[in-house]
Amino acid sequence: MTSVLLALRLGRWGIAGFSLAAAFSTFLQTVAFYQIAGHSPAQRAAFGSSIAALGSQVVALLPPPVRPDTVGGYVEFRGFHPLAILFAIWALAGATGFARGDEERGIVESTLAAGVSRGALIAARAGAFAIGLAVAAAAAAVGLLAGLAYGHESVPALAVFEESVLLVAIGLSCYAISLLVAQVPAARMATAAAGFVLLALYLLNSLSRVFESLASWRSLSPFHYYDASDPLPPGGTFDVRAASVLIAVAVLAAALAAIAFELRDLGSPLVRIPARSQVASHEVRGAAWWRYPILRGVYERRAAILIWAAGMSVLAVVLVSLTRTIVRVLLSLPNLLPYLSNFVRQQVYPGVLGFTWFNVAQLLFAALAVSYVARWSAEDTDGRLEMILSQPVSRAAVVVERMATLIASALLIAAASGLALYYASHVQGIDLNAGRVVAASLMLVPFALVFAAAGSLLAAWNPRAAVGVLGAFAFASYLDTELGSIYKLPLWVQDLSAFKLFGTPLLTGIDGRNLALLLLLSLAGLATSILAMQRRDVGA
């Protein structure tokens, strides 16, 4: 019990943050449905067919909507399915953070020294995460119910409960799988390995909706069992067997993780590659890379930058390859054109690519900025910042170098993905304006800079809370642009969103005012973070 309470205490900010995100997400999507779906059956049917057509084009990534003309179907598609992905990411972070992060910090060693068995520790952590998931899923249900109250509608309580159970089951399943995978490699590879396995399982299921050859394999993916139920829409189903399989996967993977944990040494991988014997070296090698500001930061993150650049380039190619199909279907649905008029206007292909690729790229660049801020916060709490400041560098220089390193990294990733986009479009016979591809790709850099500047300020103010607060800020910023026009928010409020300020540069070029605002927000964040850094105590 003590181990469960300790795990809950260690993860309390995650539980609070994801619960808030879940509640806001389902509430806002429910209310948004009443704002945009219309009130008459005919209006809702037209709206539903538009959403169904849109959903069918991203079926390779998300499950198709069921009855999106109803509030239950729409919120399940727009609110709960993305939450399942979000909970899977939370599970990945929570499991690898426990399996290897807490181990490196000595928390696991101390707990085991207190007489807790390894199996009991795994069970306690999984149990605590299940409690956290249940709280967040309940928050999502509360958000839905509050939104339904706004619209004076209702859905069966049992259906809401079943949808919440699905969220808990998929989250727990992903947690246990991540926990198992994290036991196998070295600590520094654990998160990447578990993330790779989860992504592969997700894509196996989602791509099997498009590629028949994968259909026979999809039962290996837990996401397949999540997809088997659609409890919220009228006449929806809850597949008890599929939900039970998710729970069984979680129990089995946690048990295997416990066995693997028993078999390996603390701090070591389960599978240890024999190290070649080598003579101890007392020499300093490769010093030139480390001598120059920015270059040393980029060099240190070289592997991560390569993975980001390669991953985003592949994604750009995939989305380009889907563009012709998307456009063909869009043009066959006249009632969808008004819905997409903001994006399409007169240039269909750049419009659609701008909508698909650059929307995804914005989310990923926001995530890139958050990952850098997480690193800055960790430097503070693990004593590395104190060591850096014991060298003859000013605090302002540290802040500026961090931001400059982010800019350099973002430029490299934007350049690689922009090149991939342009080349893949050319191969597909889609003529893009080269100047606009360059401009739009470059625009991703000041976009990321806004989040990095806000994160820099948060990291200087309170490093322990920085990532959570920045994540909430990014989420609010995204909701601002997605729902701002639906809720008719004042223009200046919508302009606070970096997603809104990014605009449609592939279609219309860079908006000078928006770029200036992005840079102004970044500069304001940079200046205030320098001030905050100079005034604060480090290492206290």
Add this chain to the structure above:
Amino acid sequence: MLRAMPASAIRTSRLTKDYGVGRGLFDLDLQVAAQEVFGYLGPNGSGKTTTIRLLMGMIRPTTGSAYIFGLDCMREAVEVKRKVGYLPGDVPQFGSLRGSEIVAYLGGMRGGVDRATVRKLAERFDLDLDRRFREYSRGNKQKLAIVLAFMHKPDLLILDEPTSGLDPLNQQEFYALLREVRDDGATVFLSSHVLSEVEHVCDRVGIVRDGRLVRVAQLASSEQSLEEIFLSYFSGRTPRGLTS
């Protein structure tokens, strides 16, 4: 060869860091002469690390001032750190970076690494610089911290419990290194829990209790052992024959 230095390497005047509820450091007046090895003794939570972090400009004083070689520790922090080698009480975490990369990284911030000095230090403590930081044992992490503090031949070394985690052989090697750098003209400010260590290497000692400096003693001229002096301040007895 001895280096020309100002008479006072460290000078603080009513230096205070008040964390509230009686915690912190209060009214510290301290002078450490150049080319001196000064030991800073006190139990856990007495204010040793707070003093060191104030000197390093990591935390801002509530009141008072601190100077290193005549330079203000907060306003002229960058200049101060050109002259200082620092070993923190908790070795920072460098994850999967290799020892040589950490040396190059922090050395790069000083304009480059003196490879010969690093090699000598690494050989002396038998530290494998090719290994990743997370693979180092606690003792090896401490050895790396020693290399980082000494590698640029600083004029002043500020060391927070420097032998923590070192085995006895490496402790002896460290004491020898301290004597060498002092003979070369460097000043050392060393905090420690280990009385024998301070007695072994220090010229003077300051004793801090509940955030206040209660005594500064010249060790060589004292009639008492350091243990007697120290215990007298933590068992309510008054020490005899000490100069403050």
